[in-house]
Amino acid sequence: MILKQETELELQINNSSMIKLTAIEKVYRTSSIETLALNRVNITINKGEFVSVMGPSGCGKSTLLNIMGLLDEPTSGQIEIDDKIIGNYADKAMAHLRNEKLGFIFQSYHLISDLSVLDNVEIPLLYRKGISGTQRRKKALEALEKVGLSSRTQHFPNQLSGGQRQRVAIARAIIGNPEIILADEPTGNLDSIMGQEIMNIMLRLNAEGTTIVMVTHDEQMANKTQRIIRFFDGRQVN
Amino acid sequence: MLKNYIKIAFKVMMRQKFFTAVSLFGISFTIMIFSILLGLFDFVYGNNAPAVHHDRMIYFEGMSTSKKPDYFSYLIADSSFYNEIRKLKQVQNVSLYRESTLSSFRKDRVVTFNTAYTDAEHWKIYDFTFLEGRPYNQKDVQEKQAYTVISESVKHYYFGDKPALGQYIGEHPKLKVIGVVKDGISIFKAGTEAASIWIASGIYVGYTDMQATILVRSKREIPVVKSALEGIAKRTAIYKSIGGKLTINADTIFEKLDFDEASIFLGGFLFFIMAIPALNMMGLNVGRISERSSEIGIRKAFGASSSALVGQFITENIIITFIGGILGILLTFAASDMLLEVIYYENPETAFAKGNFMLNWKTIGYSMTCILFFGFLSGIIPAWRMSRLHAIKALKGGSL
Amino acid sequence: MIRHLFKLTWNKKKKHIFLIVELFFFFLATGFIALFLYETGVLKQKRPTFNIENLISIDYRFMYTGDTTFSYLTEELKQIKEINQISIASYIPYSPVTNPRSVTYKKKKTDVAAVNVDDKYLKILGLKLKSGRWIEKKDYHLSTKVAVIDAGTKQKLFPDHEAIGRIINISGIPHQVIGVVENLNDPSVGSNYNQNVFTHDPQGAASVLLKLKTPMNEDIYKKVKQTTDRFMHRDNIMPVSQYKEKHEKEQFIPLLILSLLSGFLVINIILGLFSILYQNINTRRSEIGLRRAAGATSADIYRQIMMEMFLIATLALIPCLIVGYQFMAFNVLNATTGGYICAMVSGSVTIYLLVIICALYPARMASKIHPAEALHDD
Known part of the structure; x- marks a missing residue:
């Protein structure tokens, strides 16, 4: 409760946006069908917010996250990340931005099974220039410590439980100190206890200042966040 | 059940077109190479016309003696020597011959045919198919008739499509054609098998030394005959006068063409050639199953037993191997012309009437066996791994 | 990045075992072919310096040049108007070479194939003299025999000075050098016997060489045959x-057989590689999507796949080179060191080329994978 109040205060003081979507539309075209996945969406996520996005399957939540994460280009509309308008959707520019500012967490973890935990966590820094191997290693260990897995650096994903795997994924997401974390059903494959652990880690990260947007089905988890955006048929509702 | 397997197999093949194409290519070429090798092996060693008794034949090519330090002399094998050999009870027949050549110039090329002056026994040891005329007999030889029997290719060279009987070839003397036989394939050309013109030996003027083809009554008795030859050689007057270490050059086709090192090396090289498509197949099969792991998971979840899945997979594999194998056999037939050119590069005129020598039931039979063997082998390991695949893991996208 | 990819490739070595074994066999096959080409000197052949146009040979084994039969035969053959030149000599181009001899001059020694010739041999083959003169009839009965040597022999025995007039020993018999002629460069002669010395030896073997005015036809053949x-x-x-x-x-x-077999090998491997890579990319969609989300550009993905393939090829080459080295160290195939090295280099280069060419299209495919689709596919 206290957490909520504090951040609300901060919001009122800062009121600067981290992610701002204006009139975003996303249309998927196949040879026979046109699907409107996002229908003139206007959303602002403020700095330091922890926002949940909820809605039934197929309502466009994943598409929303893709757009926010610069993984996909909107058909029309404007995106602003950290007050900068995204004018150029060229691959290189987007990749660079993702690397600097964004961290991703997925429902199915997407860990590389042939690499050790440490090697998995390192991945984002491989694509950042100017970091040596030793520095990468150091940062990876730090990230793993933050999620409580420093004793399992040389393990492989198939030797870990679901909760541990998600923690590795979180460590990977935060290694580059991103300002924004986008999480797509992070507790979807986990039981309530593990889910709780993951949720706690994410709350801790948010307390340290990271903006988090989380897509979820879980009402309980969503209630722990500061704001819930409800989505239906490609639009924000209520 | 089997019909179901087959239907599914075809559907799967159509779905995974790339894999199917790759597999068919690899299998067809592998089968082709296997078939050609087996076919050639059979032609070299097997009992194919006209050498229908190949495994009972000894090629006697000469004898010599040597004494230290460096004395060496050939020993003459004349008709009295061979008469002794004929007396052996293990010997069914002996045919004597001398090799020679006959050259002609036609259409800006000199063509040299290998010839053999033989006795009439030759036609009893070898089984030739006569397309025209007849072989020469003992009377013809005794009467010193200048008769000759020629192969179909030789006939075509000299006379084209016109009948050859009664015509003449050669100059000194002129030889009268009394028979035309179907060409035989002889790859390493032992004894008279190198010849495509056979001449009644009555007219031969020259050395008294002859070579012989010995037909033994049964395979088991070959070693007996060989040691008997030594005994007879040692009893000849000329050996008795010289003494020394006797060497007899008399071998069966298997002993003559034993390449030792070279064949091991060649065999090794060819094994590599086989191994690669086999490995491709195995890898591809694993890939095929991986792509379908969710399908397998579903089937298992809905009650398919491991054996049913393995059965289906092996059926698929055998069908694809079968189709590839048929293609391979067709390729073999296509390649047989080129093979003939390679085998008969020195004298392409003798290859004219060989036809499609790979086109016979034996070759097809060998190929079929290869196909089944190959199909089973390349499928069994992936199939076994697939049967162990845990249903849930497969459904969740686990790999093999 | 390389270290990361190396770790990734190394951890996956079990999955790549088929490919590695295939590449191993391919290395052996290519190496063997390269060795064969190298050792048979197929690639090193020079152009022949002799002319065989309208040249006919008649082989008279077991007869020697001094036999009077040859002088009668020559007289009869001269009657045939289509014959331009006649020579009695022991060596016919493109036929098996015999007569190996050791030639020495002072301290230098070299091995040659000795050729028994007459005065017409030079002209009939169209050989070119570099210095001095050819053997003439007057030389036949000299007490000190004469010899013409070829350029290669001259180089070995007289690298710094003139050969004409010097006395060399051919199998212990002294001969005076009267001429130096161009190397024959007969492609059918192995490198052991491609140096020649020419002498007239009445006791030596003989063949008859005829230079015709026109190409051989049935008429000429008949006339020659009747005469002989x-x-x-x-x-x-x-x-x-x-x-x-x-x-x-x-x-x-x-060569044809080897080329066909190696062509077959190459095609098989290309197909195998392609299908493995194709599979590879398909099953790694989520990994690729992840890397893109983490900041990799599509160029990064392309480079990654290419690099991985390069590393796999390198991994495959380790056992190849070890085995190749063993072959060389124990000289299993009875060849020269140069041959083995040529074989190993050829094998390595072809493997790299093969793997990289096959990886180009799949790498491109991988780089085009849309991250959003890849990540939300499951």
């Missing part, structure tokens, strides 16, 4: 061009 049959029945009147054809076929056929 009067002296000895010989069945080997042969245009030298047919010996050349035979040699070329003999060279060509093993």
